[in-house]
Amino acid sequence: MILIIDVGNTRAKAAVFEQDSVLEWFVFETKELSKKITELLVRFPKIHAIVVASVVHTPKEAFLDAANGVAVFFISRTDHFPFNNHYASPQTLGIDRMVLASGATLQFPGQNRLVIDAGTCITYDFIDAQDNYLGGAISPGLRLRYQALHQHTSQLPLLSLSDPDGFVGTTTDSSIHSGVVNGLVYEIDGFIAEYKALDSNFIIILTGGDTEFLAKRLKNTIFANSNFLLESLYQTFQYKIKND
Numbered sequence: 001m002i003l004i005i006d007v008g009n010t011r012a013k014a015a016v017f018e019q020d021s022v023l024e025w026f027v028f029e030t031k032e033l034s035k036k037i038t039e040l041l042v043r044f045p046k047i048h049a050i051v052v053a054s055v056v057h058t059p060k061e062a063f064l065d066a067a068n069g070v071a072v073f074f075i076s077r078t079d080h081f082p083f084n085n086h087y088a089s090p091q092t093l094g095i096d097r098m099v100l101a102s103g104a105t106l107q108f109p110g111q112n113r114l115v116i117d118a119g120t121c122i123t124y125d126f127i128d129a130q131d132n133y134l135g136g137a138i139s140p141g142l143r144l145r146y147q148a149l150h151q152h153t154s155q156l157p158l159l160s161l162s163d164p165d166g167f168v169g170t171t172t173d174s175s176i177h178s179g180v181v182n183g184l185v186y187e188i189d190g191f192i193a194e195y196k197a198l199d200s201n202f203i204i205i206l207t208g209g210d211t212e213f214l215a216k217r218l219k220n221t222i223f224a225n226s227n228f229l230l231e232s233l234y235q236t237f238q239y240k241i242k243n244d
């Protein structure tokens with residue numbers, strides 16, 4: 001039994017794997033990490049390894065203390081990945097993006113893949129049909145857009161995510177919802193159109209905390225899976241074990 005943990009900038013996501021199936025999924029605040037690991041190890045005493053990918057500087061000691069002797073594997077940039085990395089600054093590439101690229105490469109062989117992760121930030125990652133990872137884009141996530149508008153102005157309220165009524169905002173609130181939600185939907189559809197213009201043989205994978213909200217609003221056909229990062233992390237770990 002293996003505990004897989006993805007530590008994002010907003011929340012940590014975890015899954016307990018038995019062979020290749022998931023027994024249970026968990027989501028919690030990143031600051032509750034140590035406490036949660038301790039709880040999960042009590043609930044699932046058969047866990048013999050913990051696999052972690054983190055984009056947050058969480059001290060390794062915190063994991064090791066909570067793991068209480070269970071082996072902890074921190075997936076890092078120096079591990080084996082199933083793609084050729086062409087990012088021009090590989091030393092600064094987010095480990096979450098590498099894991100997503102790895103999952104896309106292994107799960108969808110022989111086609112162009114675009115992975116969109118709608119989390120704290122929106123990340124776009126492009127792996128071509130020959131398994132070359134080429135890069136993509138980073139932009140603010142949905143919640144971050146609402147927060148930024150409020151924090152950097154005097155007059156804009158902090159709103160929570162809600163459906164805009166059309167694209168013409170007629171009040172401050174509806175203008176913000178239109179700008180944030182429609183703006184992001186146009187952005188994603190726009191990027192997808194650019195990638196598809198390169199080659200029609202494309203699979204587009206959408207993941208992250210805003211997957212469900214966004215999936216039904218996009219024009220394009222996509223493969224939506226909120227758990228794609230955790231599944232990819234499990235596969236990246238299996239790939240690492242085989243190739244180390």
Ligand SMILES: Nc1ncnc2c1ncn2[C@@H]1O[C@H](COP(=O)(O)OP(=O)(O)O)[C@@H](O)[C@H]1O
Pocket residue numbers: 007008009010011012118119120121141142143144161208209210
């Ligand atoms: N309980 C929640 N707390 C924070 N964000 C949430 C929650 N539920 C849904 N979300 C959405 O999830 C997004 C963050 O996604 P997530 O995958 O958790 O980010 P990260 O991987 O960067 O930690 C936010 O833009 C927000 O709209």
Ligand SMILES: CC(C)(COP(=O)(O)O)[C@@H](O)C(=O)NCCC(=O)O
Pocket residue numbers: 008009010055092093094095096097117119120121122123138
């Ligand atoms: C872009 C990110 C902040 C996204 O993090 P997330 O939204 O998943 O919490 C993360 O992938 C990161 O810190 N990247 C480093 C810069 C880069 O990938 O080029």
Ligand SMILES: [K+]
Pocket residue numbers: 117118119120121122123208
């Ligand atoms: K992201």
